[in-house]
Amino acid sequence: MANVIFKDVHKSFGSFVALEKLDLDIRDGEFVALLGPSGCGKSTTLRMLAGLDFPTSGEISIGGRVVNDLAPGKRDIAMVFQSYALYPHMTVGENIGYPLKKRGIKGAARAEAVQKAADLLQLGALLDRKPKQLSGGQQQRVALGRALVREPQVFLLDEPLSNLDAKLRSYMRAELIELHRRLGKTMVYVTHDQLEAMTMASRIAVMHGGHVQQFDTPDAIYNRPANRFVAGFIGTPPMNQVEGTVEGGDFVIAGHRVPIDRTAYSADLHDGPAVLGVRPEAISIGSGEGLPATVRLAENTGHETIVTLELPDKRRISARVEAARRLDVGQPVALRLDPAAIHLFEATENGARLNLDDTPASVIPMRST
Ligand SMILES: Nc1ncnc2c1ncn2[C@@H]1O[C@H](COP(=O)(O)OP(=O)(O)OP(=O)(O)O)[C@@H](O)[C@H]1O
Ligand SMILES: [Mg+2]
Structure with a gap:
């Protein structure tokens, strides 16, 4: 033992x-x-x-x-x-x-x-x-x-x-x-x-x-x-973190509304500033409806392409798409974020995750010897 x-x-x-x-x-x-x-x-x-x-x-x-x-x-x-x-x-x-x-x-x-x-x-x-x-x-x-x-x-x-x-x-x-x-x-x-x-x-x-x-x-x-911190340390590229505001059933980024599932978050989630976290693989790039963005860089690694996208307020996020996908620098696109893949964090430097499906680090039970 x-x-x-x-x-x-x-x-x-x-x-x-x-x-x-x-x-x-x-x-x-x-x-x-x-x-x-x-x-x-x-x-x-x-x-x-x-x-x-x-x-x-x-x-x-x-x-x-x-x-x-x-x-x-x-x-x-x-x-x-x-x-x-x-x-x-x-x-x-x-x-x-x-x-x-x-x-x-x-x-x-x-x-x-x-x-x-x-x-x-x-x-x-x-x-x-x-x-x-x-x-x-x-x-x-x-x-x-x-x-x-x-x-x-x-x-x-x-x-x-x-x-x-x-x-x-x-x-x-x-x-x-x-x-x-x-x-x-x-x-x-x-x-x-x-x-x-x-x-x-x-x-x-x-x-x-x-x-x-x-x-x-x-x-x-x-x-x-x-x-x-954990969200930003794990994953290559790491999870995108975008500051914005919660307004009803949406998260607002640079004046654009991204739908969220409010029932997925703790009671601490009030309307107001928060940070949206989304992994590069949970962003789908299309046209038409969605969060507007511009392609700034497409890096093909052989088995996938990492795309750098610029939001209307110039902030940049990354997405991961299949290598065969053709995207041109300067191309306008519309991003869709699956509400089930969205994390929300408190709007502080190392804000805690607000989703309900987790066990906060502080309450991991101690086993007795
Ligand atoms: N003997 C020492 N005297 C003073 N400060 C120390 C001493 N040993 C470690 N530190 C400091 O304590 C902190 C933690 O050091 P530690 O060696 O545990 O880091 P680490 O996580 O192993 O980093 P690395 O990945 O660089 O090895 C560092 O800021 C280091 O400068
Ligand atoms: Mg060390």
């Missing part, structure tokens, strides 16, 4: 507040991603879990045991860093076996454990090589192997794939998913890459400015973003 709980954790460096009121409840065996832009506090969260940094206040527990005052070596965790941190003078086998050597495990027992980890990571044929004779992906697998031999209850991974090229990254992504499936161990994975988080994790904690913005499944993060 190795669930991980952060309870009301705060972390300051001098007067700088890096993390505020961090509450996370990670289930035993779960693959959770901490996702957010640079400086949002991902590594600090992971380092506190590893015992390399200490919370200013609050409680961290692993498997029901409070670890605040426990040395890193006693936490039953293994951490893999972005820089592989392999010993250059040791062979692959010696690198993988090093944590066991330090523990005094010798001979056949150590060799067997190294072999098992190497087989799992397809490094069996490379055991006698030195790190510099390996590719980046192979070196990262050795770093993983060194974590594996310790047979920890919890794996902590801090951007382990960010030094790899795109192709190797997608390969290693699949490998890690498979590894997690086979081991069934709790994994906490730090990344600023939304694709990694969306494809690998069962739940994602989206972080920004030292706060968890939403802790939810990839599906919920994408389809029911809790606020404007």
Whole structure:
């Protein structure tokens, strides 16, 4: 049993507040991603879990045991860093076996454990090589192997794939998913890459400015973003956000009315300023009736075209259409937005989502241990 709980954790460096009121409840065996832009506090969260940094206040527990005052070596965790941190003078086998050597495990027992980890990571044929004779992906697998031999209850991974090229990254992504499936161990994975988080994790904690913005499944993060930050961080291109006003059954943008379904929103939705959110794929481009716009750019990526559209008040939004669709720059069009695909947010900098079908991040139930 190795669930991980952060309870009301705060972390300051001098007067700088890096993390505020961090509450996370990670289930035993779960693959959770901490996702957010640079400086949002991902590594600090992971380092506190590893015992390399200490919370200013609050409680961290692993498997029901409070670890605040426990040395890193006693936490039953293994951490893999972005820089592989392999010993250059040791062979692959010696690198993988090093944590066991330090523990005094010798001979056949150590060799067997190294072999098992190497087989799992397809490094069996490379055991006698030195790190510099390996590719980046192979070196990262050795770093993983060194974590594996310790047979920890919890794996902590801090951007382990960010030094790899795109192709190797997608390969290693699949490998890690498979590894997690086979081991069934709790994994906490730090990344600023939304694709990694969306494809690998069962739940994602989206972080920004030292706060968890939403802790939810990839599906919920994408389809029911809790606020404007999450809506704008996930998706390429991200969700369009257009300021306007709610007036009866319409959302008014630059004097034009877009129909909305008022029953889909909370009682907080009054007539007045709000922000409309719509994903690029939920906009249909036609002619005749609809929100008037002008095509400003059409970027064909091969399998789809991303269209930049200018609204009557010069604001720009993007839409995603099939690659074969022909649109000319300067062409006037009419946009239709499916009311079921419209999100409304409070008209504040990081306004909360007002649709009724969500669970706000603040009321995610804490599981008891
Ligand atoms: N030892 C430290 N002393 C002072 N400030 C620190 C220290 N460690 C981290 N910080 C600050 O705390 C904030 C969070 O840092 P952290 O390393 O957790 O960010 P991150 O989300 O991992 O970012 P990145 O994606 O760039 O790795 C940053 O603003 C950083 O400058
Ligand atoms: Mg970091």
